[in-house]
Amino acid sequence: MRGFTEYLAHRYIAGTEREHAVKVCRELNKLGLLATIDVLGEGVTDEEHASEAVQEYLALLDDIRSTGIEASISLKLTHLGLDISRELTESNLRKILKKAYVLNIFTRLDMERSKYTEDTINLFLKVHEDFPDSGIAIQSALVRSSEDVKRLIKAGAGVRLVKGAYMEPPGIGFQEKKLVDVNYISLMERLLLEGKNTAVATHDEAMIEAAKDFTQKHNISRESFEFQMLLGIKRRQQKTLADEGYKVRIYVPYGKDWFAYVLRRLRERKENIYFVVRNLLD
Numbered sequence: 001m002r003g004f005t006e007y008l009a010h011r012y013i014a015g016t017e018r019e020h021a022v023k024v025c026r027e028l029n030k031l032g033l034l035a036t037i038d039v040l041g042e043g044v045t046d047e048e049h050a051s052e053a054v055q056e057y058l059a060l061l062d063d064i065r066s067t068g069i070e071a072s073i074s075l076k077l078t079h080l081g082l083d084i085s086r087e088l089t090e091s092n093l094r095k096i097l098k099k100a101y102v103l104n105i106f107t108r109l110d111m112e113r114s115k116y117t118e119d120t121i122n123l124f125l126k127v128h129e130d131f132p133d134s135g136i137a138i139q140s141a142l143v144r145s146s147e148d149v150k151r152l153i154k155a156g157a158g159v160r161l162v163k164g165a166y167m168e169p170p171g172i173g174f175q176e177k178k179l180v181d182v183n184y185i186s187l188m189e190r191l192l193l194e195g196k197n198t199a200v201a202t203h204d205e206a207m208i209e210a211a212k213d214f215t216q217k218h219n220i221s222r223e224s225f226e227f228q229m230l231l232g233i234k235r236r237q238q239k240t241l242a243d244e245g246y247k248v249r250i251y252v253p254y255g256k257d258w259f260a261y262v263l264r265r266l267r268e269r270k271e272n273i274y275f276v277v278r279n280l281l282d
């Protein structure tokens with residue numbers, strides 16, 4: 001299983017090293033695409049690994065500045081120690097935000113499974129007061145997200161809207177894809193009207209068309225929001241949107257701890273699962 005996943009991983013991640021991510025970003029920038037770089041890793045259970053993640057992010061920030069690539073950073077709080085303690089996580093996050101602030105690089109907090117949502121939003125809102133050049137991801141798959149979006153708009157925080165990559169239980173997550181999509185459109189419209197620097201992060205053409213129609217109808221300028229997509233998904237569409245004059249940012253993950261990320265990408269598309277199963281049976 002790991003062997004096939006490794007083979008498929010080449011599509012979804014830049015490589016295992018920082019220089020691989022920088023190289024991919026350079027190529028994306030040449031195509032008129034922006035990037036956000038993620039150091040792969042999550043669910044860290046000891047301080048040493050959390051500290052290694054911080055060091056890697058600090059080095060990454062230096063490399064973004066010194067190479068001149070157009071890239072922000074994305075990170076997961078369980079990579080910085082959320083499973084260990086909130087205090088440790090906040091201290092680690094602040095180290096990264098401080099450097100990002102000095103170098104003028106935007107930082108986005110990814111959203112993980114629902115057990116971390118409350119802590120992620122609370123910690124984000126706390127640090128956002130000191131580091132306003134930071135944003136957070138919100139999942140339309142969660143029932144609570146409408147209230148969260150309200151809070152984040154009020155705080156003046158930039159939201160990346162995603163559907164959500166995790167299976168969530170009834171009552172916490174919408175169980176039907178249709179409801180996730182309806183909620184996506186509703187949150188997206190609110191964010192585009194009232195939020196700032198909204199990121200419409202999806203590969204779903206229906207969502208992308210809805211965003212285009214809505215922004216045209218409400219005279220929302222193309223500079224005031226951006227589309228975001230994942231590395232290796234809908235490459236032609238990424239370029240087409242950029243050619244049409246939209247800001248498009250690509251999520252570029254790298255690192256040795258790629259397995260959980262790639263599994264999520266494989267689960268999202270049934271053709272990927274067929275591919276893995278077919279190879280296992282061969």
Ligand SMILES: Cc1cc2nc3c(=O)[nH]c(=O)nc-3n(C[C@H](O)[C@H](O)[C@H](O)COP(=O)(O)OP(=O)(O)OC[C@H]3O[C@@H](n4cnc5c(N)ncnc54)[C@H](O)[C@@H]3O)c2cc1C
Binds near residue numbers: 112203250266
């Ligand atoms: C920039 C960015 C950041 C993200 N950050 C987070 C986050 O912080 N937290 C979180 O929970 N989720 C995050 N996600 C993932 C997101 O929640 C979805 O799981 C993922 O984007 C698939 O949903 P979709 O909106 O593309 O719609 P879908 O309806 O799932 O997909 C639409 C179409 O896109 C294509 N597609 C989608 N996924 C794949 C794939 N893996 N491989 C090949 N083709 C595919 C298919 O053609 C599919 O029909 C992020 C996504 C993006 C684009």
